Amino acid sequence: MSLKNRVAIIGAGCSRFGEHYDKAAEDLIVEAAQEAIADAGIERERIRAGWVGTISSALSGNALSDPLKLTGIPITRVENYCASGMDAVRNAAFSVAAGMYDIVIALGFEKMRDATLGGLPAPHPVKDNGEAPHVFALSAHRYFANHGASKSTLAKIAVKNHRHGVLSPKAHLRMEVSEEKVLNAPMIYSPLGLFDCCPTTDGAAAVILCRADLAKQLRDDPIYIKGMGLSVSYGAPHYDPTFDYDGFAATRQAAGQAYEQAGISAKDLDLVECHDCFTITEILNYEDLGLCPKGEGGHAAEEDRFALGNALPVNPSGGLKSFGHPVGATGVRMLYELTQHLRGDAGERQVPNARLGLAHNLGGMGAVSAVTVLGNEL
Amino acid sequence: MAGISAFSTYLPRYRLPRAVIAQHWGSHALPGERSVANHDEDSLTLAVAASQNALGVPSRVALDGVFFVSNTAPYREKLVASSLAAVLDTESATRTLDFTDSLRAGSGALFTAFDLVESGQQERVLVATGEVRPVAPDSMDEKAAGDAGAAVVVSRDAGGVELLSRASVTEDFHGTWRTDREDYLRSFPGGLDAKFGYGRIMPQVLHQALEGAGVQAEQISRAVVCGSNPRAIGAVVAKIGIDPMQRLQDSLWGVVGDTGVAQSLLLLAAALEHAQPGELILWGVYGDGADAAVFRVGDQVSAGLPEQRLEQQIEVKRTLDAYGKYARFRKFVKSEFPELESSSAAVLFRDRKEMLPLYGGRCPKCDTLQFPINRICVRCTYEDGLEPIPLPRRGTVFTYYENHVLPNPDPPLIEAVIELDGGARFFCQMTDVAPADLHIGMRVELVFRRYHDAGGIHNYFWKARPAAAAASEERG
Numbered sequence: 128m129s130l131k132n133r134v135a136i137i138g139a140g141c142s143r144f145g146e147h148y149d150k151a152a153e154d155l156i157v158e159a160a161q162e163a164i165a166d167a168g169i170e171r172e173r174i175r176a177g178w179v180g181t182i183s184s185a186l187s188g189n190a191l192s193d194p195l196k197l198t199g200i201p202i203t204r205v206e207n208y209c210a211s212g213m214d215a216v217r218n219a220a221f222s223v224a225a226g227m228y229d230i231v232i233a234l235g236f237e238k239m240r241d242a243t244l245g246g247l248p249a250p251h252p253v254k255d256n257g258e259a260p261h262v263f264a265l266s267a268h269r270y271f272a273n274h275g276a277s278k279s280t281l282a283k284i285a286v287k288n289h290r291h292g293v294l295s296p297k298a299h300l301r302m303e304v305s306e307e308k309v310l311n312a313p314m315i316y317s318p319l320g321l322f323d324c325c326p327t328t329d330g331a332a333a334v335i336l337c338r339a340d341l342a343k344q345l346r347d348d349p350i351y352i353k354g355m356g357l358s359v360s361y362g363a364p365h366y367d368p369t370f371d372y373d374g375f376a377a378t379r380q381a382a383g384q385a386y387e388q389a390g391i392s393a394k395d396l397d398l399v400e401c402h403d404c405f406t407i408t409e410i411l412n413y414e415d416l417g418l419c420p421k422g423e424g425g426h427a428a429e430e431d432r433f434a435l436g437n438a439l440p441v442n443p444s445g446g447l448k449s450f451g452h453p454v455g456a457t458g459v460r461m462l463y464e465l466t467q468h469l470r471g472d473a474g475e476r477q478v479p480n481a482r483l484g485l486a487h488n489l490g491g492m493g494a495v496s497a498v499t500v501l502g503n504e505l
Numbered sequence: 506m507a508g509i510s511a512f513s514t515y516l517p518r519y520r521l522p523r524a525v526i527a528q529h530w531g532s533h534a535l536p537g538e539r540s541v542a543n544h545d546e547d548s549l550t551l552a553v554a555a556s557q558n559a560l561g562v563p564s565r566v567a568l569d570g571v572f573f574v575s576n577t578a579p580y581r582e583k584l585v586a587s588s589l590a591a592v593l594d595t596e597s598a599t600r601t602l603d604f605t606d607s608l609r610a611g612s613g614a615l616f617t618a619f620d621l622v623e624s625g626q627q628e629r630v631l632v633a634t635g636e637v638r639p640v641a642p643d644s645m646d647e648k649a650a651g652d653a654g655a656a657v658v659v660s661r662d663a664g665g666v667e668l669l670s671r672a673s674v675t676e677d678f679h680g681t682w683r684t685d686r687e688d689y690l691r692s693f694p695g696g697l698d699a700k701f702g703y704g705r706i707m708p709q710v711l712h713q714a715l716e717g718a719g720v721q722a723e724q725i726s727r728a729v730v731c732g733s734n735p736r737a738i739g740a741v742v743a744k745i746g747i748d749p750m751q752r753l754q755d756s757l758w759g760v761v762g763d764t765g766v767a768q769s770l771l772l773l774a775a776a777l778e779h780a781q782p783g784e785l786i787l788w789g790v791y792g793d794g795a796d797a798a799v800f801r802v803g804d805q806v807s808a809g810l811p812e813q814r815l816e817q818q819i820e821v822k823r824t825l826d827a828y829g830k831y832a833r834f835r836k837f838v839k840s841e842f843p844e845l846e847s848s849s850a851a852v853l854f855r856d857r858k859e860m861l862p863l864y865g866g867r868c869p870k871c872d873t874l875q876f877p878i879n880r881i882c883v884r885c886t887y888e889d890g891l892e893p894i895p896l897p898r899r900g901t902v903f904t905y906y907e908n909h910v911l912p913n914p915d916p917p918l919i920e921a922v923i924e925l926d927g928g929a930r931f932f933c934q935m936t937d938v939a940p941a942d943l944h945i946g947m948r949v950e951l952v953f954r955r956y957h958d959a960g961g962i963h964n965y966f967w968k969a970r971p972a973a974a975a976a977s978e979e980r981g
Binding site: 251252253254258260261264265266267268269272313314315316317318319361365366367368369370372 | 846847848849852853856860873874875876877883884903904905906907908909910911917920922924928929930931932940945956957959960962964965966
């Protein structure tokens with residue numbers, strides 16, 4: 128069974144992303160949800176179920192019900208590392224495809240800047256997992272050794288995504304950076320410096336899903352889910368004797384599922400929003416998503432192959448790098464971004480004539496990946 | 506017949522030149538350098554490293570007794586010898602004891618080991634020591650002290666180092682002490698100890714040991730005499746008719762320092778590395794009285810040689826060129842960084858096979874060696890359990906990073922994925938390493954270290970450091 132053409136996005140909303148010391152999670156959730164509901168042009172009473180993705184900002188369905196005062200309907204909290212938001216959408220889509228509900232909401236959010244230090248708690252007294260950069264820094268050193276890339280290769284990703292982010296009104300870091308600035312930034316997890324890392328961001332994003340066969344009654348330009356994949360691989364790759372630190376099976380598998388459901392391949396895509404939590408991740412994503420052959424991601428970065436204006440722009444929003452990465456929000460924010468482009472509403476950063484777009488999350492130790500393909504035609 | 510069948514020393518890799526200490530405090534300079542335990546080393550880890558140097562990994566012999574000797578044990582109430590036995594995976598060790606509270610704890614432990622083996626109660630007893638000396642910042646002791654470990658095995662095997670005689674004197678004398686309320690050592694200023702303590706008691710007990718063995722001072726090949734400084738030791742040895750220039754074991758004061766309670770076993774093991782069969786060794790240990798012994802070196806002494814000789818460990822070192830890092834190692838500088846770590850006695854109990862003796866699992870079906878001991882094989886999903894097996898302690902850096910975010914006394918914190926010999930992957934912190942030396946493919950050895958103190962528990966686990974051979978190559 129495929130999700131293809133069974134579920135439509137009829138509304139999308141996104142809060143301004145940033146370092147919102149003056150806003151609570153409630154403010155961000157309300158901002159995103161109100162925009163999505165207004166965009167759908169529906170009364171909120173028509174929403175019959177909800178899914179909310181957050182990694183650690185709140186527990187339970189109350190994370191959504193309480194800010195919105197949306198009570199008396201089923202709401203489920205979804206947590207799946209950085210794929211939490213997209214997985215919330217995925218579960219919401221299943222409920223609609225199953226015929227259980229006509230209209231549902233899926234929202235992702237994270238309030239990260241209330242803490243003094245980011246990072247996930249260590250669950251074991253001494254068996255280290257490291258923090259967010261862990262598997263990506265380890266992969267970067269292997270990538271350098273295997274494929275001849277360097278810190279300068281990584282910097283090209285930061286320069287591109289910051290350039291795109293300037294065109295995104297809701298992005299966290301709307302500033303261009305030079306390669307020199309990237310290379311001279313303080314080291315975080317070697318070889319990843321400050322500008323190789325996405326920021327920690329506050330934000331929320333929401334979509335309203337509807338049965339595809341009813342969508343045209345509500346708006347002229349619904350966006351259709353063409354495929355959704357999710358894959359979970361071994362969460363402790365550092366203990367896996369077969370793990371090569373040269374890309375992520377979870378991405379390859381989730382993308383494979385989504386492409387198969389959509390009946391397309393990477394060459395059919397018009398734009399991609401991929402999980403550039405660190406610059407090296409975007410390079411590995413190019414290869415894992417099939418946008419370029421294995422080992423060629425660094426070369427593609429160096430020639431700026433996936434910049435806006437070229438055949439296949441990657442992260443026209445600015446990506447996690449510039450738009451920001453409120454963990455639970457990011458997957459939903461990507462679907463918001465694709466929706467804007469597929470409707471032709473993306474303003475200065477619009478990818479011309481976009482018909483098919485892909486969004487990709489990668490979480491934890493590179494072990495949880497979600498991929499969604501959206502299209503603007505049935 | 507009981508005898509010493511194996512012996513070893515362990516020096517931490519860090520050294521602090523005494524001139525650096527003097528320059529920092531604006532105090533009187535002294536020549537030479539002292540050894541410094543890394544921030545993740547303590548008396549237990551030093552004793553573990555020395556024991557592994559004596560026994561090999563996995564252990565070459567089965568031990569039925571494990572004695573831990575230290576005046577800086579990591580716990581006030583909780584046995585440490587039991588931890589040592591667990592790390593060494595000596596399941597058959599029935600007698601585990603901590604010897605402490607005196608500079609003479611090492612000789613007391615060794616004599617007890619001889620008693621138990623000679624009487625037939627024990628087959629093979631390990632006596633291991635480690636000491637991170639509790640010396641006050643900006644004190645003479647800070648310059649004079651050194652940190653080290655040592656280990657000897659007493660067993661019924663023939664041909665080891667026999668004990669010909671021993672003598673003990675007990676005197677209630679404040680030579681070096683530390684009350685239950687104090688962090689740092691004290692000694693009475695002036696010449697009290699030299700004249701009426703060490704200088705009086707030590708020659709007396711050395712004499713008694715010679716008499717007991719029925720040998721003359723001239724017959725002694727090497728005198729191994731403990732003391733706080735070379736001059737005092739030389740004076741005592743001269744008093745009993747042994748030329749300190751010819752036949753006195755170097756106190757290691759110039760390159761290691763006064764290692765306190767560890768000194769007795771450290772100097773004995775150092776002397777045995779060069780001992781020839783038939784030689785007689787006179788041993789003297791001071792503290793609350795004194796112990797002395799005469800040993801005869803047996804035919805099989807070379808069978809007890811350690812994996813790494815003392816000379817090699819003196820050579821392979823990392824020199825601290827500023828006092829600040831040492832201050833952080835010894836926690837003179839308090840960090841306001843929030844405590845991120847946690848611990849649980851329940852988890853440590855449950856994972857005890859993995860934590861201290863470092864077992865992994867081998868899949869009975871696909872033969873893959875892996876860590877941790879998974880319920881289901883990570884490679885072939887074989888479901889009926891892995892065979893627990895001690896992991897190899899050597900391997901190669903598969904990939905790594907420097908973590909500049911988390912605070913570390915020896916920054917940056919380096920973490921690495923290690924491909925252990927035999928194929929298992931292990932992820933851990935690296936230690937005793939300079940970031941510039943790091944590279945994919947670097948040969949490393951796993952060492953037992955203290956990770957952190959969380960939940961009121963000292964949490965020990967394994968780290969990787971450049972293998973001794975690799976470290977010497979990089980050095981020169």
